[in-house]
Amino acid sequence: xxxxxxxxxxEIPYRLNRFFGRVALFxxxxxxxxxxxxxxxxxxxLSLKNExxxxxxxxxxxxxxxxxxxYIKIFSESNYVLYAYNSVIVSGMATxxxxxxxxxxxxxxxxxxxxxxxxxxxxxxxxxGLSYLIPLFMLFRALQISGxxxxxxxxxxxxxxxxxxxxxxxxxxxxxxxxxEAALTDGCNVWQAFYRVxxxxxxxxxxxxxxxxxxxxxxxxxFGVVIAGRTTRTLPVAVFNAMTFEQLSWGPVAAAALxxxxxxxxxxxxxxxxxxxxxxxxxxxx
Amino acid sequence: xxxxLTRREFLKRSAILGTGVAxxxxxxxxxxxxxxxxxxxxxAVPPAPTTxxxAPTTxxxAPxxxxxxxxxxxxxxxxxxxxxxxEALLIKNTQGDIMVKHxxxxxxxxxxxxxxxQPAEQQQRQKLAVEFAxxxxxxxxxxxxxxxxxxxxxxxKWVADVRDYLNDPTMVAPDWDWNDFSAAGKAWSTEPDxxxxxxxxxxxxxxxxxxxxxxxxxxxxxxxxxDDIVSAAQKLHDPSKNIYGFVGRGLKNANTMLWCxxxxxxxxxxxxxxxxxxxxxxxAIECAKMYQNLMKNYAPPGxxxxxxxxxxxxxxxxxxAMWMDGxxxxxxxxxPKSSKVVGKVAYVVMPKGPKAQWAGMTGDGMGxxxxxxxxGPAWYFCMWAASKAMLARSFAAGSGAQSRNSVYxxxxxxxxxxxxxxxxxxxxxxxxxxxxxxxxxxPVTEFRDIFGVAxxxxxxxxxxxxxxxxxxxxxxxxxAKSEA
Numbered sequence: 161x162x163x164x165x166x167x168x169x170x171e172i173p174y175r176l177n178r179f180f181g182r183v184a185l186f187x188x189x190x191x192x193x194x195x196x197x198x199x200x201x202x203x204x205x206l207s208l209k210n211e212x213x214x215x216x217x218x219x220x221x222x223x224x225x226x227x228x229x230x231y232i233k234i235f236s237e238s239n240y241v242l243y244a245y246n247s248v249i250v251s252g253m254a255t256x257x258x259x260x261x262x263x264x265x266x267x268x269x270x271x272x273x274x275x276x277x278x279x280x281x282x283x284x285x286x287x288x289g290l291s292y293l294i295p296l297f298m299l300f301r302a303l304q305i306s307g308x309x310x311x312x313x314x315x316x317x318x319x320x321x322x323x324x325x326x327x328x329x330x331x332x333x334x335x336x337x338x339x340x341e342a343a344l345t346d347g348c349n350v351w352q353a354f355y356r357v358x359x360x361x362x363x364x365x366x367x368x369x370x371x372x373x374x375x376x377x378x379x380x381x382x383f384g385v386v387i388a389g390r391t392t393r394t395l396p397v398a399v400f401n402a403m404t405f406e407q408l409s410w411g412p413v414a415a416a417a418l419x420x421x422x423x424x425x426x427x428x429x430x431x432x433x434x435x436x437x438x439x440x441x442x443x444x445x446x
Numbered sequence: 447x448x449x450x451l452t453r454r455e456f457l458k459r460s461a462i463l464g465t466g467v468a469x470x471x472x473x474x475x476x477x478x479x480x481x482x483x484x485x486x487x488x489x490a491v492p493p494a495p496t497t498x499x500x501a502p503t504t505x506x507x508a509p510x511x512x513x514x515x516x517x518x519x520x521x522x523x524x525x526x527x528x529x530x531x532x533e534a535l536l537i538k539n540t541q542g543d544i545m546v547k548h549x550x551x552x553x554x555x556x557x558x559x560x561x562x563x564q565p566a567e568q569q570q571r572q573k574l575a576v577e578f579a580x581x582x583x584x585x586x587x588x589x590x591x592x593x594x595x596x597x598x599x600x601x602x603k604w605v606a607d608v609r610d611y612l613n614d615p616t617m618v619a620p621d622w623d624w625n626d627f628s629a630a631g632k633a634w635s636t637e638p639d640x641x642x643x644x645x646x647x648x649x650x651x652x653x654x655x656x657x658x659x660x661x662x663x664x665x666x667x668x669x670x671x672x673d674d675i676v677s678a679a680q681k682l683h684d685p686s687k688n689i690y691g692f693v694g695r696g697l698k699n700a701n702t703m704l705w706c707x708x709x710x711x712x713x714x715x716x717x718x719x720x721x722x723x724x725x726x727x728x729x730a731i732e733c734a735k736m737y738q739n740l741m742k743n744y745a746p747p748g749x750x751x752x753x754x755x756x757x758x759x760x761x762x763x764x765x766x767a768m769w770m771d772g773x774x775x776x777x778x779x780x781x782p783k784s785s786k787v788v789g790k791v792a793y794v795v796m797p798k799g800p801k802a803q804w805a806g807m808t809g810d811g812m813g814x815x816x817x818x819x820x821x822g823p824a825w826y827f828c829m830w831a832a833s834k835a836m837l838a839r840s841f842a843a844g845s846g847a848q849s850r851n852s853v854y855x856x857x858x859x860x861x862x863x864x865x866x867x868x869x870x871x872x873x874x875x876x877x878x879x880x881x882x883x884x885x886x887x888x889p890v891t892e893f894r895d896i897f898g899v900a901x902x903x904x905x906x907x908x909x910x911x912x913x914x915x916x917x918x919x920x921x922x923x924x925x926a927k928s929e930a
Contacts, residue, residue: 210783210784211783211784212782212783212784212785212786213764215759215763215784217688217765218762232873292578294576294579294580297576297577297580297582298580298581300580301584306582306584307584325859350748350831376546382572385565385569385572385573386572386573386576386577389563389584390533390561390562390563396723397565397569398566400566400568401539401564401565401566402538403566404538404540406542407540407778407784408755408759408762408778408784426504
């Protein structure tokens, strides 16, 4: 009787199957992400070509030879180091203050079941930034802090606080109340229960809230345009300064845009696992 | 029995009180009332302009004359405001670049320190709107576009009237010469009530850029009339070779400019001086049909998304036979780093329309913020920025038409000109037939947006008359409200 090796019989098709599966998956991933990847590729390509190649038709995709003139131009004409410093200070401080205020606020709203307050904060987030501009500008002028990093940081709280509060409400709502009840039974007061029990558990949520708030603040353009001064401008605003009326400047604009996008992009790449974990844990449901 | 005030109640009341006080303060500050402009020591009563300085909605107004400054040499001193510090809000354009480049010169001349900022145009306009509306400005000097902001600023008196300065020999440099400014420049500077709110720096005329090589290849003459434009576009259009007969602004808002430029050929303003809309008139519809014909049939694919920069790219690549836009694009077109049509461009004065020949114009200038506490030093900066030397530098850089007549004959400027002499001739010829293209109204942006959508729809094939009617109905109440 002829012996049949069933394992060997199915081994090759399985490998083939796995190979084709991987190829298909790879193809699908490429298809899905290519529009986004292409944007970055095109930006990089524009930034490394001179204007004549940037407007060429058919388009020149690979710069030959590449030039760093656009980068040299933007760095020589604008103080990008200063603008990057401003962005870090404003977004960093706005995120930090938002965490200090927003995490306890989120906890209070979640535990007090104050949905109305939650909605109110959401309304603040939905309201167009333009609505805040004139009152904030007048307030800062009256306080004589207009055009300073402090004023810009305060204005960015409009973006960061609602973000942090809203993310944290969902996190704290999902937390088992038994843990805090146990802490209270063991003699903690409400603040201690929050600080010693709820906060450590909500750490992933805090990380997500901080990252999202930071990115939103970093990318904010409107407040920077109006409230920032000549030396307190943030990076997104500085990008537009590479545009000159009556002159083609795709290269410098692309170079500036890459410089601005890079920190935000790197941050997202490095912490994307935390963001996904945090979001999946129920931080931003609904 | 007195009720005990709980901590929560205390906080609540404090918050209400605090909000109330803050609101009152904010509301109080909401009414911007700029201080009247006064020269530090005016020595003469400013005479009213001797001719009607009407807003240039039609032909350029007659020159506004200001009494010549008497015995100025002994009185004027550039160092008068030495030690002061001012902020200038410019924009990122060639004029702004030249001012910033030569800023040290001004600081050494006057002893005034200048903080100059150059945001992109759209950003700067947003900033201006917010700061002026708040009644407080972070800048003392402002660079702005008359064709967009003149009525808004003039109506609200956001920029200071500089007639006191112009008539004060101690405040005007002896060689500055107000009467060197062109009639159009003075008209842009002047409000309907005679106030002079700004010093005009630049005037932009609509011209037609033609690719001489493409015209010569098919033996087509350069256009002299609107019919010639259509006919040339038709003859030169060859999409199989990636050559298009015409290119221009198709993008919403930007495209309204092109339609308004063309409409002057029918000898009417889009909105007349009594604020009547001519946007559904037979002339406006005819003009819209011409716009539609050129943009739909002879322009590159996707022209509905083109602003000046995409149009410039198409023309600079040699893909468009004609491009209708402002006069200030010659320098990049003659620069081998950004153009493939160097030496091949004919700068054609706006051709004659069915009823008239006008070169639609726009203009920029500089004013002193009415809220500035340093109006004197700010005026000095405006004066320097619009001096003969500075405008000659802008002229030499090929940056549009300048407001001063003398720059066109300035030997140094002509010697260092980066654009062909033919361009200068076109600028000078356009100056003789200049006429404001956009209406001098407050809601210019809304006007451009609403009619921009209509024109954009026309490129897609929509009926011109229907679209203009729809846009007019939508815009009419906005205009009425703005002037109420």
